[in-house]
Amino acid sequence: MTAVSALPTRQALIAAGERPRRFGSWYVAEHRIRSMRAYATTLIVTSFANPAVYLFALGIGLGSLVNRSSGGGLGYLAFVAPALIASAAVTVAGEEFTYPMMMGFKWNPIFFAMNAAPISAYQIVNGMVIAALARILPTAAVYFVIMVLFGAAPSGVAVVQVLTAALTGLAVGLVIMPYTASIEEDKGQMAMIQRFGILPMFLFSGTFFPLTQLPVGLQWIGWISPLWHGTQLGRVFNYGMVEPAWLTVIHLVYLLALCAVGWRLARRVFARRLNK
Template sequence: MTTVDTTATAPVVRSPAVSSWRAVLLVMEHFWTWYRRNWRATIVGSVVEPLLFLVAFGLGFAVLVNNGGRLAELTGGLPYIVWLAPALLTMNTLQIATFESSYPVVSGFKWQRIYWAITATPVTAAQAGVGHLSWIAVRMLTSGVVYVAILVPFGGVRDGGIVVSLLAATLCGAAFAAPVMAFATVVRKEGPAFGALFRFVLIPMTLFSGTFFPVDALPVWVRPLAWATPLWHGTELARGAALGSLQLWPSVGHLAYLVVLLVVGMLLVQRQFRARLYR
């Protein structure tokens, strides 16, 4: 990570009393300290809600799709829930990513102002941003582990491929969280801005990115929109890994898309955090 990236907006050069990696870990420790006291508050959002979605879609829709008579065409003969599970995992991870990188980031600048406290120490603005993003990745990964554990008794897990699905889901979440975080640093009225983000980006993405049915079931003109979303790429990877149907070049393409989005997002986060904190 570049700590002394002297752009015009960042004239402040600080003596690196802690290494960049260590600084990022220290920021994560800060969030962990908070989380240890407050993890109960996240149970409804990260366990109960996904469980309800799983029951509603994994079991309820399964009945409908079974009766519809085209299940084999959709899943290649597997139960609907096995086909659905890695996609729900990815969708859930993306939702956590979006929530954790929106309001908490605004709070860090505006309400609790923890970023100002962090950058009053040897930790730099860019390190604070990357540290928070890394913490969000940890949250996604741990929630994902819990989610997989819930999937098992529902018969949603076929084999160890789900571990790769979990990693793909986390990458997908981080790739979306980074630009959302950068967005969160510039919004002035967070209520309407995030409302629009959730309703016009997040919700359509969860509905149209191939989670519940293949993108091919949509009209031709909608499909490119779905292909442009990170969730579609993440879902393809996660589902391919879980069902053992990954193919080399498409996978490389999905991976490249998500990595590029993550890297660009991280650069934006670092730039924005500097611009906001070193004004």
């Protein structure tokens, strides 16, 4: 007669849940990063091709015209490159903080399965942020390497803009996250975020020319835009752009404040939706 194994004790069950409770955020991040393998080739190709194309077009094409007309001084490519690296981070954030949130709640409701295990709503939020950062940082790093190859990073501390670009991407993504996590039916909201949020931010944040060149009635878009603040920070580190120290501090504090507020709101939305 085969002996029936005893059921796990209460202590064994509690012990089995300790590890997920402790490292739940990293498990969620691992799950999301592993799911990226389905389109890893596309991510790798675009990470190298996009900066090369943009920097070549602006450095060799438009940049040469601007440099000729300006009569020397700072090269146009060094001016625009910090905006491009920050924009790349924002683009990745726009991808990672939109459809994956909808998927986790609706199309492939893995968030509910995670929450049924000893993983809290807060850990799910943290894990998704970690996974997004795992895409944003390498994207910014590759962009910076290509900037160096094109001679668009003249300062000795230009590498710091990899971090400022990542912070900019997180600031945008964490502002988007509470909203996309609250959506129950897809009615084109993600496309509207891209069309009426990220695209105008790219066009009106002093990306290709100083913000002061815009009409005063449109400059407010740049003032509230995380991309403008991230771009200005990048320019300070990339070529030593001269601006008051208090303004540089405002750029940094503004981005950090957006991250903190967005993160807190996202945790609240996730907790409310998962604990219905």
